[in-house]
Amino acid sequence: xxxxxxxxxxxxxxxxxxxxxxxxxxxxxxxxxxxxxxxxxxxxxxxxxxxxxxxxxxxxxxxxxxxxxxxxxxxxxxxxxxxxxxxxxxxxxxxxxxxxxxxxxxxxxxxxxxxxxxxxxxxxxxxxxxxxxxxxxxxxxxxxxxxxxxxxxxxxxxxxxxxxxxxxxxxxxxxxxxxxxxxxxxxxxxxxxxxxxxxxxxxxxxxxxxxxxxxxxxxxxxxxxxxxxxx
Numbered sequence: 001x002x003x004x005x006x007x008x009x010x011x012x013x014x015x016x017x018x019x020x021x022x023x024x025x026x027x028x029x030x031x032x033x034x035x036x037x038x039x040x041x042x043x044x045x046x047x048x049x050x051x052x053x054x055x056x057x058x059x060x061x062x063x064x065x066x067x068x069x070x071x072x073x074x075x076x077x078x079x080x081x082x083x084x085x086x087x088x089x090x091x092x093x094x095x096x097x098x099x100x101x102x103x104x105x106x107x108x109x110x111x112x113x114x115x116x117x118x119x120x121x122x123x124x125x126x127x128x129x130x131x132x133x134x135x136x137x138x139x140x141x142x143x144x145x146x147x148x149x150x151x152x153x154x155x156x157x158x159x160x161x162x163x164x165x166x167x168x169x170x171x172x173x174x175x176x177x178x179x180x181x182x183x184x185x186x187x188x189x190x191x192x193x194x195x196x197x198x199x200x201x202x203x204x205x206x207x208x209x210x211x212x213x214x215x216x217x218x219x220x221x222x223x224x225x226x227x228x229x230x231x
Contacts, residue, residue: 007094009085014098016103020107022150026129035131048112050147051114051127068111075104088171092161096169099158106151181212 001009029049037051054060055067055134107128114126130162137143142166167173168177 004086007089007091010091011086011094011098011101014095015102018099018102018151018154019106019109022103022154023109025150026110026131029131030129034078043138044134045132046133047131048133048147049131050130051146052130053116053127054147056152064111064121064127065124068108068126071104071108071111075101075108080106085171090169090171092165093171096158096162099154103151103153103155103158104152106149109193111171 004168029047035047038047040046053064053067053089055071078097078101078171082094082101087095110128111126112123114129116126117122118126128149130149130152132149132153133147134144162169
C-alpha cells in the first residue's frame with residue numbers, strides 16, 4: 001500500500017470507529033428507558049438522556065435545519081483541509097482528524113435521520129442525542145453542566161491533543177524549518193559556505209598568484225647577471 005493509502009486507512013479507520021461507537025451508544029440509550037436517568041457514580045457521573053436541537057453545549061441560535069446545513073458544510077471544509085495537508089502529515093495527525101470527522105458524522109447522522117425515526121420532522125430536522133452528564137458541583141456551582149455524547153468526546157479529545165502537541169502533529173509545524181536548520185547557499189547560517197569563502201581568501205585568486213611567482217623568479221635571476229664577468 002502506498003503512503004497516501006496508508007494515511008487514508010488510518011484516517012478512515014479512526015473516523016469509522018468513532019462513528020460506530022457513537023451510533024451504538026446512542027441506540028443503546030434510546031432503547032433503554034431505564035438508563036434515561038441513571039447514576040453511574042454518585043455526585044460525579046450519570047446518564048441523562050436528552051435531545052439537542054442546537055449546537056454543542058446547547059447553543060441554539062437558529063432553526064435546526066440551518067444548524068444541520070452549517071454542520072455539514074463545516075465537515076466538508078475539514079475534509080478538504082485534511083486532503084490538502086495529508087502529504088506531510090503523520091499518523092497522529094491523521095488519527096486526530098479522523099476522530100473529528102467521525103464525531104462530526106455521528107452528530108450529522110442524528111440531524112439527518114433522528115427526526116424521521118422519532119416522527120417529529122423531516123430530513124435535517126433531527127435532534128442530536130446526548131446522554132453523558134458530569135454532575136460534579138462545587139458548592140452550588142456545576143463544574144460542567146453540559147450533557148454530551150461519544151461524538152462530542154472524540155472531537156474534544158482530538159482538538160485538545162492537536163493543541164497540546166501541535167508542533168509534533170500539525171503538518172505546517174512539521175515541515176517548517178528555521179535558517180539554522182535548513183541553511184541556504186551563502187546564508188550566515190551555513191558554516192560550510194563560510195569555510196569555503198575563508199579558504200578562497202587565504203589561497204588567493206590565480207591572477208594574484210601569477211605575478212607573485214614571476215616576481216620571485218626575476219629576483220632569483222638578478223644576482224646571476226650581476227656576478228657575470230665583464231667582456
